Amino acid sequence: MADNDLESKLQQRIKDLEEELAQTKEKCSFLERVVHELPANIYISDLDEGVVWCNRTNEETLGYSLSEIIEMGGFNYLKEIVHPDDQTVPENSLAHYRHFSGAEYGGIFRARHKQEQEYKWYTGWAKSFSRKENGEVKDILCVDVDLSSRMDTEEQLVAALKDNLKNKNKLLIKNLRKREVQVLNMICMGMSTRAIAEQLFLSYHTVETHRKNIQRKLGTNNVAEMVVLAREAGLG
Structure with missing residues (x-):
């Protein structure tokens, strides 16, 4: 009798499992379908290797299968x-997570299908x-959405790109030292090198050095470009 009870319990346990x-298979199948059919490019990017996995939407919108991506290198x-x-x-994005693991990182960029010449605008977060x-x-989870096809009007796209540029320029400004920000703000106000030197009690040569360093860090070719970038970031 005891053996029959044990066998019955074992069979019930097998049935439950x-x-x-x-x-579990049904849930996994459902989640896999969601991931691959979601109207967004989802991919994993290793900080040392680049892209190592992507969903089917990513393959279809950009023309590269996951095996091709792995073969050519992320x-x-x-x-x-x-x-x-x-x-x-x-x-x-990769540099951000090599030094910081906190908040999500985002940006707007252009990408194209391998068989097309025209680029499309994407907004991405990681x-x-x-x-x-x-x-x-070790690696980051990225989600990119085709921005151009999601906008109702061209004005919305222009506004979004302007905001992205402003945020990008703010990040560049954050790379400057406090004194460099002071000097840059005065340049935006139209002050000459000599006037800045007098107000900050610095030598003319020191201010000129600050100007050169600021221009190098911001990646601008001349003072005019430097001023435009700074003003777009909110200075001046």
Whole structure:
């Protein structure tokens, strides 16, 4: 009698496990479908290797299968699809998580399908996904959405790009030292090098050095470009 009870309990346990397994498979199948059919490019980017996984939407909108991405290398893939002028967006995202693991990082950039010449605008966000044993970020989870096709009007797209440029310029300004920000703000106000030197009790040569360093850090070619960038970031 005891053996029959034990066998009955064992069979019931097997039945319960089979039901749990079926439910788990159903959930996994559902979640997999959501990930691959979501109207957004989802991918994992390793900080050392670049893109190492992507969903089906990413493959369809950019023309590269995951196996092709792995074969060509995750970083080479990003260089192929992202507009030359926007290469700093994925680079800055990776650099951000090499030194900081907190808030999400986002940006707007252009990318194109491998069989097309025209670039499309995307807005993307990333957050840390997994970490190494020492706590450093290993890879990041990224989500990019085709921005141009989601806008009702061209004015909305222009406004979004202006906001993105403003935020990008603010990040550049944050790389400046406090004294450099002071000097830059005075330059935006139209003050000459000599006037800035007198007001800050600095030598003419020191202010000139600050101007050169500011221009180098902001990546501008002349004072006019430097002033435009600074004003777009809210200075002056």
